[in-house]
Amino acid sequence: MKKFDKERVLLAVAGPVIALVVAVALTSVVLLASGKNPIEPYTLMLEQISYSDVQVLTINQAGMYYLAALAVAIGFRMNLFNIGVDGQYRLAAVTTAVVGAHVALPAPLQIPLLMLVAMLTGAFWAGIAGILKTTRGVSEVVATIMLNAIATSVIGYMTLTDNFGVPVGNNQTTGEMHKSGWFPGISMGESGEIYGFVIIAALAGVLYWLVLNRTRFGFDLRATGASTSAAAASGVNAKRMVLSAMLISGAVAGLAGMPILLGDTHTYSLSFPAGLGFTGIGIALLGRNNPVGIAFASLLWAFLDKASPALDYATPVAYDKEIAVIMQGLIVIAVVVSYEAVRRWGLSRQQRRVGEELAAAARNDNGNDGNDGNDGNNDTVKEVAAR
Numbered sequence: 129m130k131k132f133d134k135e136r137v138l139l140a141v142a143g144p145v146i147a148l149v150v151a152v153a154l155t156s157v158v159l160l161a162s163g164k165n166p167i168e169p170y171t172l173m174l175e176q177i178s179y180s181d182v183q184v185l186t187i188n189q190a191g192m193y194y195l196a197a198l199a200v201a202i203g204f205r206m207n208l209f210n211i212g213v214d215g216q217y218r219l220a221a222v223t224t225a226v227v228g229a230h231v232a233l234p235a236p237l238q239i240p241l242l243m244l245v246a247m248l249t250g251a252f253w254a255g256i257a258g259i260l261k262t263t264r265g266v267s268e269v270v271a272t273i274m275l276n277a278i279a280t281s282v283i284g285y286m287t288l289t290d291n292f293g294v295p296v297g298n299n300q301t302t303g304e305m306h307k308s309g310w311f312p313g314i315s316m317g318e319s320g321e322i323y324g325f326v327i328i329a330a331l332a333g334v335l336y337w338l339v340l341n342r343t344r345f346g347f348d349l350r351a352t353g354a355s356t357s358a359a360a361a362s363g364v365n366a367k368r369m370v371l372s373a374m375l376i377s378g379a380v381a382g383l384a385g386m387p388i389l390l391g392d393t394h395t396y397s398l399s400f401p402a403g404l405g406f407t408g409i410g411i412a413l414l415g416r417n418n419p420v421g422i423a424f425a426s427l428l429w430a431f432l433d434k435a436s437p438a439l440d441y442a443t444p445v446a447y448d449k450e451i452a453v454i455m456q457g458l459i460v461i462a463v464v465v466s467y468e469a470v471r472r473w474g475l476s477r478q479q480r481r482v483g484e485e486l487a488a489a490a491r492n493d494n495g496n497d498g499n500d501g502n503d504g505n506n507d508t509v510k511e512v513a514a515r
Contacts, residue, residue: 135474135477139470139471139474140416140418140421142466142470143416143463143466143467143470144414144415144416144421144425144463144466146462146466146469146470147414147459147462147463147465147466147467148459148462150458150462150465150466151455151458151459151462152170152455154458154462155451155454155455155458158451158454159451164445164447165445168442168445168447169439169442169447169451172438172439172442172447173431173432173435173436173438173439173452174435175438176431176434176435176438177431177435180316180319181318181319181320182431182434182435183319184319184320184321184322185320185430185434186427186430186431186433186434186435187322187323187427187430188322188323188326188387188388188391188392188430189429189433189434190326190423190426190427190429190430191323191325191326191329191387192329192384192385192387192388192401192404193404193407193408193411193426193429193430194329194330194332194333194411194422194423194426195329195332195380195381195383195384195386195387196213196217196381196384196404196405196407196408196411197407197408197409197411197412197415197422197425197426198332198333198336198380198408198412198419198422199213199216199217199250199377199378199380199381199384199405199408200213200377200405200408200409200411200412201336201412201415201417201422202336202373202377202380203268203373203374203377204353204412204417205340205349205350205353205373205417206349206350206352206353206369206370206373207352207353207354208268208353208370208373208374208377209268209269209272210254210257210268210272210374210377210378210381211268211269211272211273211276211405211406211409212253212254212257212271212273212275212276212279212378212381212405213377213381213384213404213405213406213408213409214276214402214403214404214405214406215253215272215275215276215277215278215279215280215405216249216250216253216254216275216279216378216381216382216405217250217381217382217383217384217385217404217405218279218280218283218385218400218402219249219250219253219279219282219283220245220246220247220249220250220253220381220382220383220384220385221246221385221386221389221396221400222283222286222287222302222396222400223245223246223249223286224242224245224246224249224385224386224389224396225302225303225305225395225396226286226292226302226396227241227242227245228242228305228306228309228394229292229294229302229303229304229305229306229395231306232306232308233308234308235308235309238306238308238309239308239309239311239390241309242305242309242386242390243328243383243386246382246383246385246386247379247380247382247383248379248382249382250378250379250380250381250382250383251375251376251378251379251382252378253275253279253378254272254374254375254377254378254379254381255371255374255375255378256271256275257271257272257374258370258371258373258374258375259371261370261371261374262367262368262370262371268374276405283396286302287300287301287302287396287398294395296397299397299398300397300398301395301396301397302395302396302397303395304394304395305389305390305394305395309390309394310390310391310394311323311324311325311386311387311390311391312324313391321391323387323388323390323391323392324391325386325387325390325391326387328383328386329383329387330423332380332383333419333420333422333423334419336380336419337419345372348364348369349369349372349373351364352364352366352369352370381405384404384405384408385400385401385404388400388401407429409460410429410456410459410460410463411425411426411429412425413460413463413464413467414428414429414459414460414463416467429456432452432455432456433452435452436449436450436451436452436453437449439452
């Protein structure tokens with residue numbers, strides 16, 4: 129049993145480790161090809177870990193990435209590719225900002241209201257793709273890509289001055305939200321403030337694990353994702369599970385913009401972060417849809433984002449901060465290849481081990497005579513094959 133556990137851990141860790149090593153190696157090749165030092169950029173970025181302000185920025189960014197990646201992972205576990213997380217979280221953010229600017233309740237009611245608005249908006253937008261898939265067979269990939277574009281237009285319409293837009297200098301905002309809706313943070317002194325919503329993100333990861341691994345709904349979701357026909361044979365309504373997965377994925381996506389909206393900007397504007405949904409895809413892949421793996425991947429991604437600006441100020445030779453972007457892209461490519469290679473290697477090892485055990489069992493029982501010996505041989509073979 130211990131041997132099996134060790135091998136399972138090895139297979140789980142091998143994929144991301146190989147992906148990171150390959151990404152670093154290929155990035156070094158790019159640096160060499162451009163005539164730059166292939167080691168110094170990593171040293172410069174690693175030095176940033178010791179700065180408390182970079183730590184705060186990394187944790188805050190990781191909280192947003194984590195929620196976006198969880199939304200993507202929910203779809204992945206259902207064998208769905210929800211590319212629409214980006215549109216879902218941005219539309220949820222602007223809707224929440226508008227509600228927060230026009231509704232004033234006590235903080236114990238205001239914050240839950242804003243969270244509910246964000247989740248319902250994200251779920252509604254993702255649900256459109258879910259309904260199209262279950263009723264018309266429209267690919268969720270195509271539907272969510274189109275919905276991303278539509279969401280951008282809807283956001284532009286909502287932020288018009290004639291609607292909910294409030295011009296602030298050259299920026300177009302939705303107006304400042306009432307203070308009762310500001311989510312309290314964790315002060316780190318001169319280093320800044322950690323978004324309090326990061327705690328909500330961590331709790332979402334715990335809930336994600338509990339639902340998927342400790343509930344009947346989670347089992348049905350994973351079973352449907354593995355095999356729709358097998359799940360249907362066991363009485364699971366596959367279409368209902370598809371729609372449920374899209375709704376839940378959209379609801380979580382709606383929360384992705386809340387850390388910065390409720391903890392920092394308190395308004396939606398043209399400078400609101402974009403692209404979280406697409407970043408979440410790479411993080412979910414690197415984290416293997418596991419909440420702990422996604423947490424580490426989110427921290428890595430956020431660190432690369434926040435540490436890379438130091439490359440521009442390096443002396444005597446400055447490096448382009450886009451090196452971090454190159455590394456992130458290479459990680460996404462490498463992780464897909466490495467996971468497939470590790471999966472095939474693990475399958476090959478399992479098949480070889482079962483074959484060796486079957487051969488050993490046959491040799492041990494080869495000297496037995498009579499029906500008892502044959503029965504023992506059959507039982508042994510069945511036992512080994514069952515593993």
